[in-house]
Amino acid sequence: MVLAAAVQLEAVLGDVSANLAACESLADEAGRAGARIIALPEFFSTGIGFVDSLKDAALPPDGEATALLTALARRHQALVGGSFLCRDADGHVRNAYVAVGPNGAVGRHDKDLPTMWENAFYAGGHDDGVFAAEGFAVGAAVCWELMRTRTVARLRSRVDLLMTGSGWWSIPRWQPHPLFDRWERRNAMTARAVAPMFAQYVGAPILHAAHSGSLECPMPGLPIRYRGHFEGSALIADARGKIVAERHADEGPGVVLGEIKIGRQAPILDPPQRYWLHRRGPLPAAAWHYQRWHGRRWYRRHVVRG
Secondary structure (H helix, E strand, O other), X not given: OEEEEEEEEOOOOOOHHHHHHHHHHHHHHHHHOOXXXXXXXXXXXXOOOOOHHHHHOOEOOOOHHXXXXXXXXXXXXXXXXXXXEEEOOXXXXXXXXXXXXXXXXXXXXXXOOOOHHHHHOOEOOOOOOEEEEOOEEEEEEEHHHHHEHHHHHHHOOOOOEEEEEOOOEOOOOOOOHHHHHHHHHHHHHHHHHHHHHHHHHHOOOEEEEEEOOEEXXXXXXXXXXXXXXXXXXXXXXXOOOOEEEEEEHHHOOEEEXXXXXXXXXXXXXXXXXXXXXXXXXXXXXXXXXXXHHHHHHHHHHHOOOO
């Protein structure tokens, strides 16, 4: 059994220095408790929302975010991973999940498809997200990758540990309130369910780091503002999907610790014969398409270089 930790962060949107300092403090808390695997959330250096400051917040592959992961891994003799906006040598930005072990770099996975307004800030990747660490195979996946059958296909029965994270936001409380409240209850339930169910689809224990706190930003291409919150649920679950430790969004930033047995098992769930593992609901489905169209144009104009 290995003691693992998943971090729940309340990010300052676009403030790299403040977020890295918060991550270091939380990861140090986990390391001092004895954790030998530590997961930071998606976008741990910036947070996520549709704000201009993120277009200039990407870090190089060997920049401050990777330096922090490396320092934490050496300090606590642990495997440490999380995703950040990473500007590569080709001028493109990617949502890079980077994992570092006590002896240096372990692996990197670029999220395959940006989600909704994320299309404005980075381009998708194409790797399988599997890398070796400390004698076992790690599978990396980020946020809505946990929603898709193709992610199961690339990781199923191939990995001994899943390192994941998300920045999953709520459905806003627009009119009519009863309808949007119902959609949000369903969204919150899905956000909490995806990680333990993903472990059942793949057949490996999972660490899921998350964001908490409120979020307000413009709505892409619309004359209204988004006001909501992050769904949280930093958790650790075993290969059967049993939750070992969990921190809900309303508990705020912090660390969950739990012992897991690293190693693959026969998956107990078969993925459905469709693109999505979970139903998205009408508003997320609409936002997925229109914000993808809007975001790709915005990305070409404001973010990609060269």
